[in-house]
Amino acid sequence: QVQLVESGGGVVQPGRSLRLSCAASGFTFNNYAMHWVRQAPGKGLEWVAVISTDGSDKHYADSVKGRFTISRDNSQNTLHLQMNTLRAEDTAMYFCARDLSRAARYYFDSWGQGTLVTGSS
Amino acid sequence: EIVLTQSPATLSLSPGERATLSCRASQSVSSHLAWYQQKPGQAPRLLIYDASNRATGIPARFSGSGSGTDFTLTISSLEPEDFAVYYCQQRSDWPRITFGQGTRLEIK
Numbered sequence: 001q002v003q004l005v006e007s008g009g010g011v012v013q014p015g016r017s018l019r020l021s022c023a024a025s026g027f028t029f030n031n032y033a034m035h036w037v038r039q040a041p042g043k044g045l046e047w048v049a050v051i052s053t054d055g056s057d058k059h060y061a062d063s064v065k066g067r068f069t070i071s072r073d074n075s076q077n078t079l080h081l082q083m084n085t086l087r088a089e090d091t092a093m094y095f096c097a098r099d100l101s102r103a104a105r106y107y108f109d110s111w112g113q114g115t116l117v118t119g120s121s
Numbered sequence: 122e123i124v125l126t127q128s129p130a131t132l133s134l135s136p137g138e139r140a141t142l143s144c145r146a147s148q149s150v151s152s153h154l155a156w157y158q159q160k161p162g163q164a165p166r167l168l169i170y171d172a173s174n175r176a177t178g179i180p181a182r183f184s185g186s187g188s189g190t191d192f193t194l195t196i197s198s199l200e201p202e203d204f205a206v207y208y209c210q211q212r213s214d215w216p217r218i219t220f221g222q223g224t225r226l227e228i229k
Contacts, residue, residue: 044208044221044223045157045165045208045210045220046220047216047218047219050216059215061216061218062217095164095165100167100176104215105212106212106215106216107167107170107171107210107212108155108157108165108167109167109170109176109177111164111165111166112164113163113164114164
């Protein structure tokens with residue numbers, strides 16, 4: 001079965017960096033676009049970024065553009081999110097999510113359990 | 122940015138009753154709308170995509186309808202496991218993806 005397992009979250013000071021990872025299994029990873037979606041504590045969902053199957057096409061939410069970078073390693077079935085210049089408002093649970101299809105349709109049909117990023121000075 | 126407004130914020134019903142959840146978009150999203158269910162401490166689960174298509178493994182009691190700016194998620198007969206928070210999401214304006222603020226479905 002599809003499994004997505006995030007890691008790399010933690011407590012980080014504003015202005016610092018953090019790198020999240022998502023290990024995928026149970027499906028052909030390089031056949032699907034992949035996303036990061038976040039959820040601030042007690043709040044709703046916010047889409048963060050998408051990457052195409054081969055990593056050549058990436059898009060970001062305006063709130064993270066220029067600070068976050070999404071990448072993937074298809075040889076290791078792993079998705080990453082490099083988060084730079086973190087802000088307090090980046091505090092959230094970060095979910096790795098699989099797109100419904102190969103060509104990004106921006107529907108998320110499988111999700112990891114999330115990794116928590118907390119900005120704190 | 123397309124704003125999605127869900128109503129009601131909280132819906133109190135009993136098992137066996139019919140639930141009707143609404144999502145209204147600030148401008149047309151055609152049929153490019155999805156519904157997700159999220160239980161406490163869990164990741165969201167895709168229920169419906171393209172307004173009316175059930176995702177794999179989703180029970181037939183869940184149905185979606187609507188197009189343009191007004192959408193509905195209907196649960197025909199509530200099961201105990203259906204009490205959760207439900208979000209709508211549009212992909213019409215990609216990559217400016219937005220979610221609604223959620224409807225909490227609670228046991229009456």
